[in-house]
Amino acid sequence: MEAARNPQTPDTGDALPGAGQPIYVTQPFLPPLEEFIPYLREIWATRKLTNGGPFHQQLEASLCEFLGVRHIALFANGTLGLVTALQALRITGEVITTPYSFVATAHALLWNGIKPVFVDIDPVTLNLDPARIEAAITPQTTAILPVHCYGRPCDVAAIQRIADIYNLRVIYDAAHAFGVGDGSGSVLVHGDLSVLSFHATKVFTTFEGGAIVCPDAKTKQRIDHLKNFGFVDETTVVAPGINGKMSEVNAALGLLQLQHFGRAINRRREVDALYRERLATVRGIRCLPVGDDYSSNFAYFPILVEAEYPIGRDALYSALKRHDIHPRRYFYPLISEFPMYRGLPSAARDNLPSASRVAEQVLCLPIYPALQDADVVRVADLIAGFGSGSK
Numbered sequence: 001m002e003a004a005r006n007p008q009t010p011d012t013g014d015a016l017p018g019a020g021q022p023i024y025v026t027q028p029f030l031p032p033l034e035e036f037i038p039y040l041r042e043i044w045a046t047r048k049l050t051n052g053g054p055f056h057q058q059l060e061a062s063l064c065e066f067l068g069v070r071h072i073a074l075f076a077n078g079t080l081g082l083v084t085a086l087q088a089l090r091i092t093g094e095v096i097t098t099p100y101s102f103v104a105t106a107h108a109l110l111w112n113g114i115k116p117v118f119v120d121i122d123p124v125t126l127n128l129d130p131a132r133i134e135a136a137i138t139p140q141t142t143a144i145l146p147v148h149c150y151g152r153p154c155d156v157a158a159i160q161r162i163a164d165i166y167n168l169r170v171i172y173d174a175a176h177a178f179g180v181g182d183g184s185g186s187v188l189v190h191g192d193l194s195v196l197s198f199h200a201t202k203v204f205t206t207f208e209g210g211a212i213v214c215p216d217a218k219t220k221q222r223i224d225h226l227k228n229f230g231f232v233d234e235t236t237v238v239a240p241g242i243n244g245k246m247s248e249v250n251a252a253l254g255l256l257q258l259q260h261f262g263r264a265i266n267r268r269r270e271v272d273a274l275y276r277e278r279l280a281t282v283r284g285i286r287c288l289p290v291g292d293d294y295s296s297n298f299a300y301f302p303i304l305v306e307a308e309y310p311i312g313r314d315a316l317y318s319a320l321k322r323h324d325i326h327p328r329r330y331f332y333p334l335i336s337e338f339p340m341y342r343g344l345p346s347a348a349r350d351n352l353p354s355a356s357r358v359a360e361q362v363l364c365l366p367i368y369p370a371l372q373d374a375d376v377v378r379v380a381d382l383i384a385g386f387g388s389g390s391k
Contacts (some may be wrong), residue, residue, distance in 0.1 A: 010110040022075070026329040028200045029264045031256050036111065039252035048248055048265070051109040051228075055251040056361070063211065066258055067179070071214040078175050078197030078210030080244040082108035085193045085212050087239075089169050089221045093140035099126045099336040100355045101111045101147045105173050109145070117141070117380040118336045118346040123354040125286070126150065126302075128157035136346065138161045142174055143169040148177040148187060150288070150300040151203075156182070156190040163191075171195065178204045179265065181295040188213045196251075203265065203299045204257055267369040268298035268332075275301055277363060278380030282387050285310025286351050291320075300330065305362040309387055313361055319386055325379055327366065332359045 039055070048054065049344035056074060065074045075081040086095075086108060095109050099118040106116045128146040136299070144163055146154045154172070158345035163170045174180075180198055180211050187192040202287040214220040227244035230237040236320045236328045279285050286304040290296050306314035313329070320327055326367030334355055365379055 008389075020324070022224070022324045022326060022374075023325045023366045024381065025041050025364055025366050026201045027370055028205050029203075029260065029369045031260050036253065036256055039062055039256065040249070043079075043252065047168060050245055050247045052063045052245070053248040053251070055248045055255060056246055057247075059251040062258055066261075067188060067212045067213075068181075071217060071220040073212045073213065073214060073220050073227065074140075075210040075227060075244045076193060076246055077208050078199060079104045079108060080242065081195040081197075081210040081212050082171075082173065083111050084170050084223060084226050084242070084244055085195050086112045086114065088212075088219065089171065089192060090145070091143045091169060093142045094138060094145045095132055096128075096136050096141060096150070097353070098147050099144040099334040099352050100126060100331050100358065101173065102175070102331065103333060103335050103338065104175075105145065105147055106341060107322075108300055110340065115140070116200050116335075116341065116344065116346070118218075118279060118341075118344065118352060121149075121350045121355045121358065123358065125152055125155070126358060127152065127154040128159070129354070131153050131160060133159070133162050137162075137168075140195075141166070141168060143171060145171050145173060147173040147175070149291075150302055151176040151178075151180050151297045153177070153180060153182045153294050154286075155188045156187070160190070175199075175202070177297070178299075179261065179295075180299045183324075187294070193219070197387050198254065203268070203297045204254070204261060206246070206254040206257070209246050209250050209254065212378070221370050224268070234238065239368040253270075264369045265297055268367060270373075271367050271371055272296075272298045272301055274373060274376045275367075275380055278377060280384065281302065282309075282380075282384045284387060285383060289365060298367065301365045301367040302314065302330065302362050302363060304358065305363055307360060311386055313363055316383065316386055317363060320379070320382060323382055325366065325382065328358075328364050329362060330364045333358050334360065 060072050081302040094115045094117050096117045096119050100121045109116045117136050119132045120129050126149045148154055156311045170192040174194040175197035177187050194213040196211045198206040212223055225239050230239035230241035232238050276287050284306045288302050341347050
């Protein structure tokens with residue numbers, strides 16, 4: 001899944017004077033440029049730019065070790081990873097998925113000629129609700145495509161039980177879940193495949209990029225064929241593949257990013273904790289809990305603007321923008337409300353009450369390693385002030 005870029009209602013208000021630099025919902029972490037130059041020099045020296053070059057191979061191996069998974073196939077972006085994962089498992093018919101995600105989750109289904117079937121989310125985790133999956137299964141259902149929303153793991157055990165009973169495949173959209181662990185280790189080991197995004201907005205970025213986590217070498221080989229036009233060798237094509245390969249420049253950046261990942265996540269953790277401290281007593285603002293049953297990557301900081309808050313979510317969104325603070329309404333509108341999906345029976349709002357309610361309440365606040373404590377305090381204090389009518 002790529003970074004969420006759902007259309008937003010334009011805000012025409014001018015920023016207030018004295019607000020300082022704009023604060024956006026995210027900012028990519030980039031290592032010092034001087035550390036990247038030696039990688040570029042090597043690429044210039046070897047003239048190897050793509051087609052599984054040395055940095056590509058090194059990054060696959062390094063990611064397997066870092067993430068605690070057996071096999072990884074790198075991609076040019078996460079959306080191509082989703083499209084290819086469905087191809088690799090030969091998914092057809094109908095696939096059960098969430099309406100509460102970035103549109104790439106469902107678009108990957110349409111690109112494969114598959115009908116999305118939307119199922120409501122759990123109102124606490126905001127992930128696909130396992131209790132509602134079985135009722136949506138038909139003879140045409142072949143797979144489940146859940147999303148680890150905001151990096152919080154799905155109820156993987158419950159989803160797998162359902163998949164086993166009905167002989168369904170499970171592909172996890174793990175775009176938010178890089179580095180996330182649960183009781184079994186990496187959350188990426190669950191299901192038949194997991195798909196990562198390394199887009200610029202993600203906690204681990206290669207500018208653009210993605211990957212499929214594979215359970216075995218045979219599956220990885222099929223995926224590697226599919227992402228390179230189906231070529232096995234110079235004259236042999238075994239599948240109608242696409243060009244989904246990651247370049248050497250992207251792979252080189254990924255190798256360097258791994259060296260800084262721990263420090264970046266620690267800073268995100270500090271920002272998360274400061275927001276929670278400053279917002280804890282603001283009536284009508286609910287911070288989503290971070291469970292003690294998994295290790296978070298602090299990829300997002302979503303709040304829910306509930307009825308007790310004096311102004312609505314959209315009013316708060318616009319008010320912050322007037323102060324040159326730019327949160328995002330991830331995920332609003334729901335995927336099911338876009339034109340290519342709204343005609344589906346499963347897209348009806350009365351079928352998706354929890355997702356519909358959360359989409360009207362959610363606001364993701366700025367969080368990234370370079371965000372200063374003073375800026376976090378300013379954002380939180382503005383929210384508190386709007387809530388008290390003092391701003």
